[in-house]
Amino acid sequence: MATHGTLPRQDHAPAASGRRVFDVEIRGLQAVAARLDGAFSQACGLILASEGRVVCTGMGKSGHVARKIAATLASTGTPAFYMHPGEAGHGDLGMVTDADIVLALSYSGESDELLMLLPALKRQGNALLAMTGRPASTLAQAADVHLDISVPEEACPLHLAPTSSTTASMAMGDALAVALLEARGFTADDFARSHPAGALGRRLLLHIADVMHGGDDIPRVPENATLGEALLEMSRKRLGVTAVVDDAGHLLGLYTDGDLRRTLADPGIDVHGTLIRDVMTRDPVTIGSGALAIEAARLMEMRKINALLVLDAERRVVGALNIHDLLRARVV
Template identity: 60%
Template structure:
């Protein structure tokens, strides 16, 4: 059967309406059982072991991943595999989150008595409030829906959306209860852009040692130019004998001097430098350096240590290579 574009769009809108209604119903039913589930998870010494069959299992894998990345140790165990040895992964110090819309999935129901004998706390996420899963559970989270978005009311659609949203609600509540911070999230995601932004320090990306262009204040203009050209930063620091930063001279400063028509050969570094330049500590986050450079419209910045002594330099190219910007 060929459907017209209006009919296809109407089916899509109906699906979204049904799933939106399912989430609103879920929101209205939240009660002390949700609070007890959160408290139970916070109270265990082990992990949250998420389990479920079929589409509920797919949702369970995502919930376990979300919990783990937001500060709650979690893993997924397939209930069918659990009956063939993987139950050994689950300890009495853990808590099990069992997910099943009906609450009667054979593979899941089969392991419930074993979990009970081991003394493992069980949280059920189910639409079957009188089901085997619900009867074995210490806490039942009602994930029931009035109907599926599937026109046949068969394929898990609205029910899996409700499970996913309820799992996210658990993760967010636990995240807040644990005082989870952006830097904690970054430590779980070191390979992503957020990890780089929150874990990369200036000292990780700066130029240091002989790579840092620097001259004394009495250096002649020719020496200053050689230092800038040789180090390739587009700028040079001017520092005293102890390494304390006195100023900076940049390509932009050079252009402005040329425009004025001055005799550059007779000038000293102290005469052409921009005094009291902006600096950043080596232990600052690299993203702070990027923000400072953007805010003040500069392309290079000098790096100092805890005593204010020059120890490095970086420019926007360094930050781009490190994928901080």
């Protein structure tokens, strides 16, 4: 009898067992994919036509898969949630409205906890989608649409632990989510709105205005300022750059830490006598105030620079940011 911590037999090849599991599950997925037909299209049509949510439910391993399917649907434009079938019979059915569609998972199609819910769901008028491995089962026969996820064999050598069947259920849930996503025209921006705390959400939702320095925090000097005065401004604002602007705030040029190193290499430069307009970069890389923060990151990477000035439509300097601002915002 195996115990925790027991070393595998020397003649046992774990990698070979692992590859066999992949082979068995791939064959199972291929078998399910070959059966995708009108029932799958019907299921998508029911969900798309519904004004309610998709209530995913299942017991045991099927319940874990149902939770994941609900999460995937919800994050890709189809409102959904998981309902535990055992709790449903003790009050949680109150979460289900008559506009909702119920997606019930049971490989046998005979889970008592699910079958117990059928009369209440039918009485309320909920459309029922079933995902089972037995088309003749009670649950499959009671469903408005049945999705057959039967597999030739489980990957478990004892043919007991749900393995290939749960993989097939998961893949069918992903197939539903992606088909619905495409039918709705769901975009990356839509995805970001439901994932504001994630990396993609930050990249697609965070604008330049959210991370830039504005107002008095913008480093800027007039064109008749001396190089020394520009260096003091750069030191005070600590962005490694300063804008050179006219009286109306329009951009005339840019001076950076890199420019300073090149300037000081010239022995003829007098820090207190040289005007900034004589050493500034006159056509610097800039970005518009309506851009996304990720666009600033890409621009910095492409042009190999560490800071940007932000301009409005009239080319007035309205902000400044550097790579550290993007790092703090976790855009890069």
